[in-house]
Amino acid sequence: MNRRTCSYIGLIGLTSCLIYLLLYILFVSEIIKPPAQSYKDPPKDWNRSNLKGTWATTYGGSSNLINGTLDTIIIRDDGTFKQIYKERRTNYAFETPWNQWWLEILPNGITRIHLMGGRYYVAGTRIGELDGKSQWGDGSSPEEFYDPYANENVEMVNQLILDVRMNASGDFILYQMWMTSDQGFPLFGDEYMLHRKTSDIPSS
Numbered sequence: 001m002n003r004r005t006c007s008y009i010g011l012i013g014l015t016s017c018l019i020y021l022l023l024y025i026l027f028v029s030e031i032i033k034p035p036a037q038s039y040k041d042p043p044k045d046w047n048r049s050n051l052k053g054t055w056a057t058t059y060g061g062s063s064n065l066i067n068g069t070l071d072t073i074i075i076r077d078d079g080t081f082k083q084i085y086k087e088r089r090t091n092y093a094f095e096t097p098w099n100q101w102w103l104e105i106l107p108n109g110i111t112r113i114h115l116m117g118g119r120y121y122v123a124g125t126r127i128g129e130l131d132g133k134s135q136w137g138d139g140s141s142p143e144e145f146y147d148p149y150a151n152e153n154v155e156m157v158n159q160l161i162l163d164v165r166m167n168a169s170g171d172f173i174l175y176q177m178w179m180t181s182d183q184g185f186p187l188f189g190d191e192y193m194l195h196r197k198t199s200d201i202p203s204s
Contacts, residue, residue: 052075146181
């Protein structure tokens, strides 16, 4: 390897380092933000009817699209909802009856929807079947989830709580709680943490 080749390789390495350094600076300065960190509160003139419809998400990456893992929430404007969770690979299924839902508006303006009897399947079926109870000890204590937007712990015993947010395109989304406060917003691929509306017409 001659001197010119070595210099060329060294220049490429230096350029790569500078690019990574620039990206890091941009990220730290919040010029580049994880998408979920940019999700904002809905406008003041929104109402309950904006939530009416069918919402869906998948968990565990794109492979689960093939396996058929699907978490669907159907919301009616009469204050009832139904959650349907299915895993084709294991033939696992869970479905609520038409249970009640209600909205909680925090002092800082953040809105959360409470789905009574809903389950948290982000971390898998074992956690979901605990119905918000702790996975540690005798299971009698509530699990402490974390709301990244309200910056506080949340208990979800026998209910599923989601943050009502809006993305940069103006679409409503329902964002999941975290298992721990140090989970952090993913820079890419946060689809498993949110439900998107697939239809404005609730399924029967």
